[in-house]
Amino acid sequence: MKTNIKLMLASVAVSLYPLGAVAGQLMAAEFEGVWSMASAYEIKADGTRTTNYGEHPEGLLMIDKSGRYSLQIFRPGRPKFATGDKTRGTPEEYREAVLGSSTHTGWIAIDAARQQLTFKIEAASYPNWEGAQQVRDYVFKDGLLTYSVPASASGNGTVAYSVWRRLPR
Numbered sequence: 001m002k003t004n005i006k007l008m009l010a011s012v013a014v015s016l017y018p019l020g021a022v023a024g025q026l027m028a029a030e031f032e033g034v035w036s037m038a039s040a041y042e043i044k045a046d047g048t049r050t051t052n053y054g055e056h057p058e059g060l061l062m063i064d065k066s067g068r069y070s071l072q073i074f075r076p077g078r079p080k081f082a083t084g085d086k087t088r089g090t091p092e093e094y095r096e097a098v099l100g101s102s103t104h105t106g107w108i109a110i111d112a113a114r115q116q117l118t119f120k121i122e123a124a125s126y127p128n129w130e131g132a133q134q135v136r137d138y139v140f141k142d143g144l145l146t147y148s149v150p151a152s153a154s155g156n157g158t159v160a161y162s163v164w165r166r167l168p169r
Helices: 002-031 091-099
Strands: 033-043 058-063 068-074 101-111 116-124 133-141 144-149 159-166
Touching: 002 101, 058 159, 091 101
Parallel strands: none
Antiparallel strands: 033 058, 033 159, 058 068, 068 101, 101 116, 116 133, 133 144, 144 159
16 A cells, blocks of 8 residues: 555656756746846945945846856956056955956856845855855846845945846847
């Protein structure tokens, strides 16, 4: 009897596998592609709104069908290094270069039921994120993908929001 139940459960699991595979493919298609940054802003712990990357940040998020991603965000108008040599910048030039950009790459996983995505970060411009997994709540609305970066990721209580628009294929 126990063998029959195990066999029946195994049969049900195998028969449902294609549904899961199709759902996974649909989810990948929903996220797969190249996205342009539409907006980025932060809400500080005290409730004030800031824009660390300016009112019109530049950014690109690329996700392939296997879930590999690369993300870059830049504040327009960052000052150039006066020397023209990135190894001989001033402390302020280095500070502006680092705080005016955010990049990371790795793998992305989607949990559609919870409306969450997880970045499995392999390399990042902020070294503290390397090797981390960061879960972010997301929504699709009016053709935009918006996700929030939790306060724990910033280290200072700030929640950041990234808004992306898919580029035409």
